[in-house]
Each structure stands twice: as structure tokens, then as C-alpha cells.
Amino acid sequence: MKKVVIGLYGTTLDGGLGKKRWQRWRPTLSICQHEDFLIDRFDLLVPDEFTKAADILIEDMKTVAPETEIQVKPMNFTDPWDFEEVFSTLLRFAQEYPFNEDREEYLLHITTGTHVAQICLFLLTEARYFPANLIQTSPPRGKKAKGAGSYKIIDLDLSKYDLIASRFAKEQEEGTAFLKSGIDTANARFNAMIDQIEKVAIRSKSPILLMGATGAGKSHLAKRIFELKKLRRQVTGRFVEVNCATLRGDAAMSTLFGHVRGAFTGAIGDRPGLLRAAHQGVLFLDEVGELGSDEQAMLLRALEEKSFMPVGSDREVHSDFQLIAGTNRDLWEKVHEGKFREDLLARMNLWTYKLPSLRERPEDIEPNLLYELEKFARTHGRTTTFNKEAYTRFLNFATGPDGQWNANFRDLNASVTRMATLSGGSRINEPIVAEEVERLRAQWERPRLENKVLARYFTKDELEEIDQFDQAQLAKVLEVCEQSRSLAEAGRVLFAASRARKTSSNDSDRLRKYLMKFNLQASDIVGRKYFRPQ
Structure with missing residues (x-):
């Protein structure tokens, strides 16, 4: 494999005239001065205005390393401290460069150039636009020290560093446990979804769409996503939550986007609105499919431009928030029916997750049951447990075919609250469980009978309307x-x-x-x- 170094000409450190230049440490020259580090080719990136100065450096490089082929490639920045210009110029160079990884090994020198250029080279290498390792050179130590100094090759594949890899794995594990409220869930589909949500939560500010039946945990998960982002310093603002099904008429626009004094009868003062309240934070719009057409249009603009008009105002206001939307409806069907904007759904549909119902996760009922008991203890200040027989009976019912859990975790929470309350601070026994089982069966039986006859005439989506x-x-x-x-x-x-x-x-x-x-x-x-x- 040929060894190829790519580096910027250092207009300050690499320059020099006369014999005294050999007494100075020059980072690009120093790479060629190591007897144990032979380079087959050096691609030197030189601004047009420094071509003549670079010629002196090139001759010196040929003197100390005659076996190294040196190729000069133009690299011009109008403003070498303009991050956008430097990044785009280096990116274009990387995209056009004829990399041949089967025959050549690449090293990217990041000691020369402005700090902006060094950062851009690092980012482009980390993102594999430059399929290379980094090489960093350092001058010899001591004022009177001479020679080539030292060099260090840096491999950005973090998976090769056990300590770093284990730290990242531990942080991710802690993040997923946080999103699950510490519940040791076993459902593979649910766990895989939470693993991905953890990555998205700390890496993205784009909208997240949470789908699932009522009580599946959309609101709880949205709050945990916000809290995780806050722990990782991703947000500084508030968590603002609203159920869109409660917004009706003119009040909907005012609640979401605010209004100015005199905008309508009764508007005796300015109102900031929930979108402004969520600035630098997270806005959770539950049942987003219930928004009216005007609110949908305004929300789309707020997502795309981070600005909107309060009701009655002729001035835009700014709010930079992350949207988490929740729905138990099929929004694609609502788009087909003309009841939801296709462009708004497209904007929200970057990260979409469907939360499985509790009935679809029977292996997770036991850890969630224990979690609900712990939550009851924290809320009421007393610990409540099952006796062995009662625990077995309730768990068999809960995970069996009779466990419908129509309202998902709301049903489970209510069930645990009832049993723990009736236990009076002692253990939940079999009579308490037997009574609760009958209550749940009766609660679930009537809707099943009704749904059976309705299902003969309506689809599931039609019934939701x-x-x-x-x-x-x-x-x-x-x-x-x-x-x-x-x-x-x-x-x-x-x-x-x-x-x-x-x-x-x-x-x-x-x-x-x-x-x-x-x-x-x-x-x-x-x-x-x-x-x-x-």
C-alpha cells in the first residue's frame, strides 16, 4: 500500500528564506524528516498567492525525502476564517479527489492552516469524506532542541478504542433506561424502538411523531425525551404540552400562537401563546390530528421558518422549539380524506414511531406492574406488595387472553391504585385480586360486545371518527x-x-x-x- 499524505501549506509556519530556515521547525517539512516514516506521495494544498513561497518548501522536501513524489494542488479561500466557505471548498475537493483505498493509505495533516480549516478537515475525515487517518506533527521540545520533532497518527474509528466505546455504550444504556423510566422491559420491538429514539433525542432537533392507541404512553415518552435532552444540555427551555382535541374555534389559534390586545372581543391584554412558551424547549402536541386547517397551516410555517403571526398582530414573533406530536389516528388516512395537510405530515414524518399497546407486550406487564407499585409507594408514602398467591393469580390474568388492557397503561395504573388502596397498607391478597379481576372483566366486556356488531359495518379507522x-x-x-x-x-x-x-x-x-x-x-x-x- 502506498502512503499518501494530504496537507495544507502553512503560510506562516512552513515559510522561510535563507539558510536560517533550516534552523526552524516547519510542520510540513518535518513529516518528511522521519527515517522510520516513509511517504510515497505528498499532496500539498497551496493558495495561488503563495505558489512561489511553497516552491522553496517543496525543494526542501525533495532534499530530505527524494523518494517522495510531491504534487501541488490549488486550494483557495476568499476568507480562510469563514467556516461555511472553508468547509464547502474542502468538501468539494474531497468529493473530486480520486481516492483509491485498495492501493493507497491516506493521512490528513491537520497541524497547518487556520483553526477553521483544521476543524473542517477533522469533521470531513470523521464523516469519511476523507477516507483517512489524521496525522498531527509537533516541534521538538526545548528552546534549543532541533530536528524533526514528533508525529502522531490518529484513527477516528472510535470503536477501536475500548474505553471510549464502553463509555459511549454506557451513556446510551443510561439514556434508554431513562426513557423507559428504569423499567426493565423485555419486548424486543419496544426496546429496539427506544434504542433508536435515544439516539434521535440527543442528536436531532427535528420533529418526532409518536403514534399509538390511547394510554400507550405517548405523553409520558414525550416528557422523558424532553428530560433526557435537558440532562444532555440539548434544550434550555420548557416542556409545553397541549391536547389538541381540547382546542376549539377561535380559542385554538390564540392558545397556540397567542394574540395581541384588542384582537377580538375579550382580548384585554397580550397573550404569548404556547409556541412562544416552548422557545428553546419542546412542544408536545397530543392528538395533533384534531387541529383545524388554519392551525395546521400556521404550525407548518412555524416549523419551517421558526416564526408566525399572533392573532391580530402585524408583526412576526420568533420561537425555536422542537415539536413532538402524538396521535392515535391514521394521519395518512386523514390526508386522503382532506382533513389533514399533506405537507405538514411530511414535515412531521422524519422520525415516526408507533408505540405498541400493552396487550402486544405481555412480557412487559410484570416489570410495569412493579413500576406502578413503586409509583404508588412514592405518591402515598407507603409500600404495598402482593402475597405470593395473589401475585401469581393477577399476573396470569394480566398476561393471559382475558387481559384486554383497552386503555393500556391507564388501565394498569388504575388497577394497581385500586388494589393498593384496598389493601390498607398491608399486602394485596387473593380476595382483592379476585374482585379486581371481575371489575376489569366487566369493564372490558361491554365494549367488546359493542365493537363486535359495529365491526360488521365500519372499519377500525371509521370507528375512530x-x-x-x-x-x-x-x-x-x-x-x-x-x-x-x-x-x-x-x-x-x-x-x-x-x-x-x-x-x-x-x-x-x-x-x-x-x-x-x-x-x-x-x-x-x-x-x-x-x-x-x-
Whole structure:
């Protein structure tokens, strides 16, 4: 393998005229003066205005190392202290350089040039634009010392340094444990996701989109991401959280983007808004799919330009925040329906993670159960545990097919709170567990029955657009219609009480209009169970 050194001509340190120049230490020349370090080629990067001065250095290099081929390559900076210009110029040079790693070994000399150039060379080498190791030269020690001085080769592959690699691994392990609140989770899919989120949290300020069912832990994870960034000094501002489903009408714009005094009736003073409150921090918009079209447009601009107009103002305000968005909806489906901006989703979709439900992570129920007990102890100032039989019974139920956990961690938290409270400070026993199991079964059974009949007429995404209140009522209506021979018969059952108070009624029409609200045709429903028992 040929050894090739690439380095900048040092306009100050490498220069010199007359015989006295040999008494000075010159960093580029010194590389060629080591008998144990032979160089096949030296590519010297020289500004046009220093070509003649560099010729003297080149002749001296040929004198001490006649076997080294020296190639001069132009390298011009209008302002050698302009970081952007220096970086882009060196990057262009690296991209055009004919590297041949099969035949040549490259060393990049970083002793010469401005500090800006040295930093840029380091970054470009670390990013492998220069497939090289670094070489650093130093003058001989002592005022009267002479000679070539010393050199050191630096390999930027940190994986080769055991101590550094173990330190980074430990820091990453601590970061992932922090995001999981110290819970020793075992689900491989969840752990892999958290590992990646840890890297993204400390390396990126781009938006993060957290998807998952209600209670899957989106809000908790968003808060932990913020706290991890704060520990690593990535943010200095606040964590600002808002559930977008609670924002309605004109108040939504004011809450998010603020308003000025007199912007509307009742605006008796200025209001900064949540985006400004999140400056230099993290803004968590839960249920972001519930934002109105105007709020979506304003949010997009705030993300792209870091500025926006408060309501009623003619002046822009600035806020540099990181967005974490949460949703239990399919935002791509909402884009298809015209209810969510495609460009906003594209802006938020750089880092997207779907949190698995608790039911999809049965191996993680036990460590989360222990975590909830510890949290109860911290909150209430008393430690509560299970006896052995009660613990086994509850865990078998929780991880078995009967453990629905429809509200995910909210269900688990409520369950532990109830059992710990009923234990009265002593251990949770079997009767307490038995009562709790029956309570959870009853709590989960009714929605399952309702969802069974609704699932025959609606997709999962369509059901998410219907309020829980309407779902419960609609499930009963569909059940009665399916079991009736005609729409009139179904109407008589459903409106029996109100019919008794009327002299005349049109139950069929009333029922038909109700079903049409949900885009349902009575002919597709009535008698379904009567003719096809299920």
C-alpha cells in the first residue's frame, strides 16, 4: 500500500528564506524528516498567492525525502476564517479527489492552516469524506532542541478504542433506561424502538411523531425525551404540552400562537401563546390530528421558518422549539380524506414511531406492574406488595387472553391504585385480586360486545371518527335492527316509550334518518340476524 499524505501549506509556519530556515521547525517539512516514516506521495494544498513561497518548501522536501513524489494542488479561500466557505471548498475537493483505498493509505495533516480549516478537515475525515487517518506533527521540545520533532497518527474509528466505546455504550444504556423510566422491559420491538429514539433525542432537533392507541404512553415518552435532552444540555427551555382535541374555534389559534390586545372581543391584554412558551424547549402536541386547517397551516410555517403571526398582530414573533406530536389516528388516512395537510405530515414524518399497546407486550406487564407499585409507594408514602398467591393469580390474568388492557397503561395504573388502596397498607391478597379481576372483566366486556356488531359495518379507522357515546347507542340500534323482520318492528322496540305518548308516529322514517347519519342503509341491516343467525 502506498502512503499518501494530504496537507495544507502553512503560510506562516512552513515559510522561510535563507539558510536560517533550516534552523526552524516547519510542520510540513518535518513529516518528511522521519527515517522510520516513509511517504510515497505528498499532496500539498497551496493558495495561488503563495505558489512561489511553497516552491522553496517543496525543494526542501525533495532534499530530505527524494523518494517522495510531491504534487501541488490549488486550494483557495476568499476568507480562510469563514467556516461555511472553508468547509464547502474542502468538501468539494474531497468529493473530486480520486481516492483509491485498495492501493493507497491516506493521512490528513491537520497541524497547518487556520483553526477553521483544521476543524473542517477533522469533521470531513470523521464523516469519511476523507477516507483517512489524521496525522498531527509537533516541534521538538526545548528552546534549543532541533530536528524533526514528533508525529502522531490518529484513527477516528472510535470503536477501536475500548474505553471510549464502553463509555459511549454506557451513556446510551443510561439514556434508554431513562426513557423507559428504569423499567426493565423485555419486548424486543419496544426496546429496539427506544434504542433508536435515544439516539434521535440527543442528536436531532427535528420533529418526532409518536403514534399509538390511547394510554400507550405517548405523553409520558414525550416528557422523558424532553428530560433526557435537558440532562444532555440539548434544550434550555420548557416542556409545553397541549391536547389538541381540547382546542376549539377561535380559542385554538390564540392558545397556540397567542394574540395581541384588542384582537377580538375579550382580548384585554397580550397573550404569548404556547409556541412562544416552548422557545428553546419542546412542544408536545397530543392528538395533533384534531387541529383545524388554519392551525395546521400556521404550525407548518412555524416549523419551517421558526416564526408566525399572533392573532391580530402585524408583526412576526420568533420561537425555536422542537415539536413532538402524538396521535392515535391514521394521519395518512386523514390526508386522503382532506382533513389533514399533506405537507405538514411530511414535515412531521422524519422520525415516526408507533408505540405498541400493552396487550402486544405481555412480557412487559410484570416489570410495569412493579413500576406502578413503586409509583404508588412514592405518591402515598407507603409500600404495598402482593402475597405470593395473589401475585401469581393477577399476573396470569394480566398476561393471559382475558387481559384486554383497552386503555393500556391507564388501565394498569388504575388497577394497581385500586388494589393498593384496598389493601390498607398491608399486602394485596387473593380476595382483592379476585374482585379486581371481575371489575376489569366487566369493564372490558361491554365494549367488546359493542365493537363486535359495529365491526360488521365500519372499519377500525371509521370507528375512530365516531364518539364513544355515539358508538354505544349505535351498537344497540344495529343489534335491534338485525334481530327485527322490518324497520317498523325495530322502530317499535327502540321507540316504545315515546310511542306511548304520541297519537301518531313514523318510527321507520325516524330510524332510517338516524342510520343515514352514519351512511348506513336500513336494507343492509334489518333482519340480518333473523335470516342469517350468528
